[in-house]
Amino acid sequence: MLELAIAFFVLAxxxxxxxxxxxxxxxxxxxxxxxxxxxxxxVLSLVWPG
Structure with a gap:
């Protein structure tokens, strides 16, 4: 997901x-x-147990 955000940022x-x-x-x-x-x-993955 972060890679897509960076790609859209570069496109912008x-x-x-x-x-x-x-x-x-x-x-x-x-x-x-x-x-x-x-x-x-x-954040959810850090907070959620398991």
């Missing part, structure tokens, strides 16, 4: 440099939600 940077604002914004939103999901799952 490239799209922003090339002037595709909507693609960059959408990619950043997707990357943001993937990172949030990764953090939530990481």
């Amino acid at each position: 940077i490239i799209a922003g440099v090339l002037g595709a604002g909507e693609v960059a914004g959408l990619s950043m939103d997707i990357a943001k939600w993937l990172i949030i999901g990764f953090i939530v799952l990481a």
Whole structure:
């Protein structure tokens, strides 16, 4: 999941440099939600016993 977030972040940077604002914004939103999901799952795996 973290790899996908990094990929979308890189895509957003490239799209922003090339002037595709909507693609960059959408990619950043997707990357943001993937990172949030990764953090939530990481915390749950640390807290949940077993």
